[in-house]
Amino acid sequence: MxxxxxxxxxxxxxxxxxxxxxxxxxxxxTSAVLFALGLERLILVDAPEEAFALRQRHGWLLGGERGGVxxxxxxxxxxxxxxxxAGSERFRGQTLxxxxxxxxxxxxxxxxxxxxxxxxSLVMAxxxxxxxxxxxxxxxxxxxxxxxxxxxxxxxxxxxxxxxxAILGQxxxxxxxxxxxxxxxxxxxxxxxxxDYLPPDDIVLCLQPDLFDFVLVAQRRDGLIEVDRVxxxxxxxxx
Numbered sequence: 001m002x003x004x005x006x007x008x009x010x011x012x013x014x015x016x017x018x019x020x021x022x023x024x025x026x027x028x029x030t031s032a033v034l035f036a037l038g039l040e041r042l043i044l045v046d047a048p049e050e051a052f053a054l055r056q057r058h059g060w061l062l063g064g065e066r067g068g069v070x071x072x073x074x075x076x077x078x079x080x081x082x083x084x085x086a087g088s089e090r091f092r093g094q095t096l097x098x099x100x101x102x103x104x105x106x107x108x109x110x111x112x113x114x115x116x117x118x119x120x121s122l123v124m125a126x127x128x129x130x131x132x133x134x135x136x137x138x139x140x141x142x143x144x145x146x147x148x149x150x151x152x153x154x155x156x157x158x159x160x161x162x163x164x165x166a167i168l169g170q171x172x173x174x175x176x177x178x179x180x181x182x183x184x185x186x187x188x189x190x191x192x193x194x195x196d197y198l199p200p201d202d203i204v205l206c207l208q209p210d211l212f213d214f215v216l217v218a219q220r221r222d223g224l225i226e227v228d229r230v231x232x233x234x235x236x237x238x239x
Contacts, residue, residue, distance in 0.1 A: 003140050008145065020160075021120055027078060027103025029122070033083050034083060044099075051064065068195070081202050081205055121159065125209050128163060155181050
């Protein structure tokens with residue numbers, strides 16, 4: 001298997017084979033939490049205007065952010081702990097349209113060249129590695145989206161390292177990866193409550209590997225980018 005390591009929006013645009021688009025903070029942690037809360041359908045979009053148009057047409061829920069901040073007029077932001085506090089009764093059986101500054105835009109770019117794109121985050125890392133190894137893909141493109149798709153993010157790079165090693169069947173020093181994440185100035189600022197839009201609880205949740213035994217796979221369906229929840233048996237843990 002040929003594994004390519006790419007970064008940012010340019011990397012998403014160059015992805016080949018089976019892409020894994022990583023957004024640890026927070027889009028694809030949020031996506032996993034939504035499905036864990038019973039969401040039926042998740043639609044990804046590039047721009048807020050697409051989301052508003054879909055709500056007007058179908059009445060679907062809207063979630064996401066611009067510059068980290070909840071978009072005015074959306075039902076929810078991009079905080080997984082906010083969604084957990086809202087409770088499963090808000091999402092069970094519902095459809096939600098998600099737009100974020102990095103993750104959903106990266107998927108929208110990568111899916112132009114590939115029929116399916118995996119949503120990458122630490123909370124699904126073991127399941128993702130197991131799924132990819134069983135997929136038979138000849139080429140896998142691991143894309144760390146970083147901040148707004150233009151600035152590298154250590155949490156996405158660490159997740160990419162973990163996935164690469166796990167797919168290759170090699171061990172990974174998770175404690176060192178966690179240390180590097182926790183020493184990052186942006187993550188430190190959030191943990192200390194210095195970012196109104198990024199609660200400390202989000203950081204704690206997003207940096208937990210292997211919370212879920214499913215993979216989220218985006219595909220084009222009826223002109224939309226729709227995400228499927230795919231269960232994975234006995235995912236390999238990194239710890």
